Amino acid sequence: MIIKKYVGKTENEATDEARKELGQNIVVMNVRPMKKTGFFSFFQSQKIEVTVALEEESERQMKNYTPDKSVVPQLRPLVEGSQKDTVKPVSKPSKSSELKDEGSAIEEKLDNLSSLLEKNIKYNAKEDEKEEQQAEAEPVKVKPPKTNISEETMSFIKLLYNTLIENEVDEIYINQLTDEVEKISKPGMPFDFALANVYQKMVLKFGKAEPIEPNEHGPKAEIFIGPTGVGKTTTIAKLASELFVTKKKKVVLLTIDTYRIAAAEQLRTYASILEVPCRVIYSVEEMKQAVEDFKDYDYVMVDTAGHSLHNEELKSDIEGYIRALEDCMECENFLVLSATTKYRDLIEISDAYSQLVAYKLIFTKMDETGAQGNLYNIKMHTGSPIAYITNGQNVPDDIAVFDAQKIVKNLLGGKS
Numbered sequence: 001m002i003i004k005k006y007v008g009k010t011e012n013e014a015t016d017e018a019r020k021e022l023g024q025n026i027v028v029m030n031v032r033p034m035k036k037t038g039f040f041s042f043f044q045s046q047k048i049e050v051t052v053a054l055e056e057e058s059e060r061q062m063k064n065y066t067p068d069k070s071v072v073p074q075l076r077p078l079v080e081g082s083q084k085d086t087v088k089p090v091s092k093p094s095k096s097s098e099l100k101d102e103g104s105a106i107e108e109k110l111d112n113l114s115s116l117l118e119k120n121i122k123y124n125a126k127e128d129e130k131e132e133q134q135a136e137a138e139p140v141k142v143k144p145p146k147t148n149i150s151e152e153t154m155s156f157i158k159l160l161y162n163t164l165i166e167n168e169v170d171e172i173y174i175n176q177l178t179d180e181v182e183k184i185s186k187p188g189m190p191f192d193f194a195l196a197n198v199y200q201k202m203v204l205k206f207g208k209a210e211p212i213e214p215n216e217h218g219p220k221a222e223i224f225i226g227p228t229g230v231g232k233t234t235t236i237a238k239l240a241s242e243l244f245v246t247k248k249k250k251v252v253l254l255t256i257d258t259y260r261i262a263a264a265e266q267l268r269t270y271a272s273i274l275e276v277p278c279r280v281i282y283s284v285e286e287m288k289q290a291v292e293d294f295k296d297y298d299y300v301m302v303d304t305a306g307h308s309l310h311n312e313e314l315k316s317d318i319e320g321y322i323r324a325l326e327d328c329m330e331c332e333n334f335l336v337l338s339a340t341t342k343y344r345d346l347i348e349i350s351d352a353y354s355q356l357v358a359y360k361l362i363f364t365k366m367d368e369t370g371a372q373g374n375l376y377n378i379k380m381h382t383g384s385p386i387a388y389i390t391n392g393q394n395v396p397d398d399i400a401v402f403d404a405q406k407i408v409k410n411l412l413g414g415k416s
């Protein structure tokens, strides 16, 4: 993993510089305004420092890596399997107050993330230097495999395991993280270093947020799929408002959700408040006609009906509309999932929709759950980018572009 800092007048300027040097795959780890220093600091303009990381090729291949089950037997749950309700961490800290104290230690550290990352970069550089010197002194000596894990590392792993389990991260993914901590573990490794490393790994695994892309080549279709009641229509209204009111784009709302009269009415209501056109579509021919009628628009936002996973007819119906749209214009599909849905169901839903189309993810109802582990679980399971999260019923305010740093801080036990 490469970690570097860039400074610019704005966050964008600093990240553009990083992209020029490290390429498009960088992930932003931290953004902070720099402290002005010196006598003339009053006259200096504010600078922004951005810490970015780049996953190297070998690490990217670790995405499909399954951990070696023999490595941390003392941390395995008594019952094998990934079902949340059967999972119990075996080696819990003895007293709950102990966990609380250690938990608030993480909280404090995460609060001061910039210095945590700074220490990590310095520690990394020092360790690299040490290894180089050792290699020069004893060039042919093969390193013995690591067998002992220091006590500090072990207690960090325990704390990490318990915090992530508490936040409902699947233990398969927790074990991947703890295995990686073990790999880098060295006697005397500071707590800060281990924590910053896990933070970086998790932010990298979440990847870049991928919100709606600008329409550079004519109109684009934004298609929202997902189960009934997750918030598709509400999310469309929020995003349509952002595109139309804030970005001054020409937006039209289409719905193929003709199964419930109320569903089409709900979209019409939002369209009339925003004063954008809205049309209910009953057939693929009507869809093609709408595309023709709105060809000078920027965004065609398409609402769909949720369906039971086993309703093949409705599934192929939606697929037919999507293929017809793909023939006419650039399309982006968004699978809308509620953060309150059970993990097992989320897996089933995301698998079912994967068979239909490639999609980006939107997680709704973040305000209704404290545990955010399913975002990590589903990201890891599907490999799809996350676009937005929504956190309330208010249109248009309760939506935000997905922020991996914030979610990872929460998952690691930081304050939200």
Ligand SMILES: Nc1nc2c(ncn2[C@@H]2O[C@H](COP(=O)(O)OP(=O)(O)O)[C@@H](O)[C@H]2O)c(=O)[nH]1
Pocket: 227, 228, 229, 230, 231, 232, 233, 234, 235, 266, 306, 364, 365, 366, 367, 368, 390, 391, 392, 393, 398
């Ligand atoms: N608490 C909460 N409720 C939401 C959120 N997004 C949507 N809802 C509510 O969820 C319900 C279903 O939303 P709707 O957009 O009709 O879902 P659809 O069937 O997927 O189109 C409505 O009562 C919405 O107000 C959210 O982020 N948080």
Ligand SMILES: [Mg+2]
Pocket: 232, 233, 234, 257, 263, 303
């Ligand atoms: Mg709806």
